[in-house]
Amino acid sequence: MSIKKKLGSIVISLAMISIFSCVNLDAGAVQKNSERELALIDKLHEIADPSLSPEQRADLVISKMSLEDRIRIIGGYQRFYIKGFAEYGLRDVEMADATMGLRNHGRVTAFPMAIVMASTWNRDLIFQTGNTVAKECRAKGVDVLLGPGVNIYRVPNNGRNYEYFGEDPYLAAQLSGEYIKGIQDLGIMAVVKHFVADNSDFDRHRMSSDVDERTLNEIYYPAFKNAVQNAGVKSVMTAYNPVNGVSASENTQIIGTLNNKWGFKGIVMADWESVYNAYEPFVAGLDLEMPGPRFFNAKNLIPLLEEGKITEEQLNNKVKRILSTCFSLGIYDRPAVDSNFAAHSDENRAVAMKVAHEGIILLKNKDNILPVTEKVKKIAIVGPRAKNTPSTGFGAGMVTVPEDAKVDFYTGIKAAAGEGVDVRKVGASSKFAREADVVFVCVGFSGWLEMESMDRDWEMPSSHVRTIKRAAKNNPNTVVLITAGGGVETESWINDVAGVVHTFYLGEPRGTAIADIIYGDVNPSGKLPYTMVKRYEDLPASEYYLPEGKKLFRFPRLALNGSKVLRKIWHVEYKEGIYLGYRHHDTFNVAPQFEFGFGLSYTTFDIKNAKLSATEISGDQSITVTVDVTNTGDRAGSEVVQLYVADKESSLDRPAQELKNFEKVFLEPGETKSVTMTISKDALSYFDPAVDSWVAESGEFEIRLGNSSRNISQTLTFNYKK
Ligand code: BGC
16 A cells, blocks of 8 residues: 555544444433333333233324424434433433444453354345344343344455445345344344445545446345344334435435335334425435434424424324333333443353354365364464454444453464464565465454445555565465455466455454364355455456545545535446345356355265256245255365246346355264255346336246256256246
């Protein structure tokens, strides 16, 4: 990286630290006192009997609330609260970020990033993860978790890819849906975000994502729609970015789809400082402005009411959505802190460890350089991410690892190596690195380079690439450990090294988890939730990502928050449409470096004997696929059977194949399990903008089964009749 660039990123990072630390100081600002809260609950129960429905109870409270209080509750409070009102028995309701655990709440478990959760392809584990985060919320008195983020991975540059679930709408929907169910299972409100097409953090208040209706429906909406219709999410946060030229918080196209087409009844809340005036968001359907009542306040709204531009019914409807949603989760009927739950318990940390174990991806393993055997007596650890290995990107998603729980890659590997193995942190050209049995090169990004509010380069810092090359030149047994929230350039060095492990950001488990994988105590089973391209130009969105003249690393325009006048919106057209990631690579025959769904294991698997329950289905009938998976190697391990659907003939162009189901199975050596997966009409449909709905056409469909999008071992066909 040039000195100029480095200085630029330091300045940005310092600015970001100051911005985020303002936020930090505010968290936990409202004191919780269970005796006072119990008295409030009594008061509330006098007004709104708990045996009534959440909606009836909300109506009863609203009938007592003054106009000013009804206006006051739809604007945030103390940056992270829904304001409470003692006279109606309502306590303050606290919110906290986010998917990877509780930010700013002291000793909590720092989970691996959401992108690692996606790489596990394990629904049960991600339900358990959400459930564990919810336990920590209950322990800390947080009622609303500001996650999960489900924005689709469009380009590797997005500074927040690590907070999301990858490029595929089905995978993202399935795993985030489980996470949401896990959270809400314990009465904590999940907030699915950022609605919608928030796929870059560059100049995020002004960069409009211009996306056509088919692409919105097939690629960018599904994880949100699934959250609403299948996972029952209670709140949706609108994005910073305008969508098709209109700010998300006041966008009738997208909020209308959410409320009217999908039937969402919960809280539509704005992202922090992303409301730019009062009237438009109010009528578009925004229920809650955050983090404070900058526009949704009496000064703005009372004149609008008096002029008849907005109605009291509209106001009451927003209050009703806020109150009834909280009632439905029991929030106002319990004190905030519940001592029956613990944060950072061994049990909670074990879940974080399992996510790390199952999410780490082994990308290259020439001549089985991994796992490290007992023959290895000298290990050189090289590179800037070996010590103080970053646990997270920077921003609203970050959770601090408690000081005494910090284990970086060097420390973790050294501890696992034990007595009799010489493990040293050395330079790539040192004596020691040349003679070592294995060299681990720890490189990649960190929170300073990959963060909210800006985008990052595709290439890792050039000095890191030089370190890889130097290490590989001096020692053929070089294994690269990549720290990054998404794809990076690998083509310039991949053939020089023996092994590559994608470690992402692993939260608290980082050093221990990586050592478990390297030593083979855990067999890797993570699979890529996005395509890693060979060349940046191979990315379908590379041409349309930033218009000419726009450069990365410009100072984030936070100063323009809230000011409509200063916000000159500019446009990014999503011209690649539905051909994103493997949909592009597989349809137009572009070879990836590592394909979507790819990840190696220390054992081998066979996927065979695939059968369909029928050769023809019609209408709403579904079809069942069974397939046998055998562990043909000599180590226990997990495999992900991936099911792709190909439409053989269709009126509109469609991708060559699309992921429509998957199942992860654990197998002992020699063991076979039969996997059953179901496909319904939805999985055969495309969105037809001409009729504004999903359409499944009659004809032949192919079911393709494999352990990656490009390693298909079984293909079956059937007919669908309308
Ligand atoms: C982020 C949100 C986050 C909010 C509150 C915003 O900057 O975009 O994801 O939930 O801050 O911290």
